[in-house]
Amino acid sequence: MNTVYSRENTRKICIGNSEMGGDSPVSIQTMWKRAIPADKEVLLKELRRFAVLGCNVIRFAVPDEENARLLAKIAPLSPIPVVADIHFDYRLALLVLDGVHKVRINPGNIGADWKVKEVLSKAADMGIPIRVGINGGSLPRKLRELPQLEGMIAAAENEIDLLEAQGFRNAVFSLKSSSAENTIHVNRRFASLWDYPLHLGVTEAGPMIPGIVKNTRALLQLLGEGIGSTIRVSLSAPEEDEVVTGREILREAGLRAGGVDIVSCPRCGRSEFPVHELVAQIQEELYAVKKPLTVAVMGCVVNGPEEARHADIGITGSGNEAIIFCHGELKRKIPMDQALEALREEIREAVEE
């Protein structure tokens, strides 16, 4: 089975001012993990933070009418397109369509045909795309006895039939399993059959470590085969961790240039330099840099000075003294307690250069 529809020849979908599918760059999504805050400034501040870290699209669960109305009102203010995630209740979909940029809803979950028709016709009138999300763990009852791959493809086919029966093709699909391997196989199969853009992710992937490993495996494999137009890394961890993981995966896939490459040592008994602490204090600032920069934070005399020398900016030190290299040249010697501030200054300067 070959990929027929690789990224470039999937249909292009517009989500607010941004695009997904076709030749548009692979985007990064995350999902808001709490209740939608009543104070919209609190929310918008967080969304701006996610955007700076590289988030392109944000999704919100919409459990009830109150949240649907709130989200429709807030969405137009968001710095990045907003997706409403709705299950079962077509009325919530109708409400959010008044403000959001995309709706994730499975027509197969909505019920009666007239409800599906009503949602799709409003979405079509407003030019708002739908994401259909097939999850291996929650297939329609009648498909649960099939092998997961077959069940997921059959579920996708049913959803496509429901959409296309209404002439609706402004859609993105996701096929997620909690197994990286199944996620790879089912997306390959989908891409051999249909030209809808694919939203990739391993679902319920677990906490940080197993979640990052599973998503890296599945997403790098698929992206490397030309499959996938947008990604979301699901982790039992904060939104920013999902965004940063997504970025690093796209960078390793060669699909996202720029940003800081942090070269930092694991620390060992030789280390006299507070590598972990310094990296922890500065990493969010580093992740926010768009310019391509290599920043080395090194702890020991074995690899330290040499790696620090190769980097655009490198810091290492011992005893009471820290040293900063820029583009291979010793630039500053500072007391250890000024290391963080000095590194910040050098990064700011390099960004402005």
Add this chain to the structure above:
Amino acid sequence: MNTVYSRENTRKICIGNSEMGGDSPVSIQTMWKRAIPADKEVLLKELRRFAVLGCNVIRFAVPDEENARLLAKIAPLSPIPVVADIHFDYRLALLVLDGVHKVRINPGNIGADWKVKEVLSKAADMGIPIRVGINGGSLPRKLRELPQLEGMIAAAENEIDLLEAQGFRNAVFSLKSSSAENTIHVNRRFASLWDYPLHLGVTEAGPMIPGIVKNTRALLQLLGEGIGSTIRVSLSAPEEDEVVTGREILREAGLRAGGVDIVSCPRCGRSEFPVHELVAQIQEELYAVKKPLTVAVMGCVVNGPEEARHADIGITGSGNEAIIFCHGELKRKIPMDQALEALREEIREAVEE
């Protein structure tokens, strides 16, 4: 260029009571990140903890004679083989050889021939293997002008010449770069040339997220090609995170069976169940389980009950009530504040079954 020496046909090396290379299972290593504690019970307790999490080999930096003597004394008590990491000073190597199970030292760094001879002849007499570690960031000065791949292979060749000139072949090699891509290429090249077992890792890979992504990329690729007999994931994070990442990578590579697969949801605005908190509280216990088990911790009514049902043990809930499923059947309803303890009990029971 093809892999000539895949894992199975590399030479087998003995490290204390365990083996590396040939048909032995791929082992997981980490490195002690602080000074060696004076109180050996403090250290041994930590080493036992790492071993339970899946660590097979532990390495210590040996910066001076005091540490060399201390490590030689402690190593025989360790629950897992101990590697001494030594740079430049052949006297430290001679001291640690009286107790440790492997020495990481580059003959090319030791200096005069007679020093190299003395170290290798003592190691040979005692049957203790040497790991030679080539790092892209700290190549010998005369090789630094070459492209990284060529420089690293030339450095490895020099080290092999020095070893083999003494008839010493009881060695493991590592070729680490801070770039995942270079790490892949250089190890492929080494495996096409020599039959020494390879210790894999991306060096100075950065903090948790980029570090896990880079290591997952490089190690899954190489292991999938049959390259690599032991792995170490370098992270600017605690030892246990390196071990757990190593395990998850081996599991995804199909090279390590058993252990818990945590299926846990990322949480969203629908979630009424404290998924992140519960997973954080129980993950180390879960990582310590050797039996193959799927444990699902799910937050919402959309995917929750269904995923929880598929798992060996699943927990979800809302409001004041948590529910536990075992092997697809509802087993317990408990008040939310007893969820953690009840999950612990079910895991213990499943492990003893």
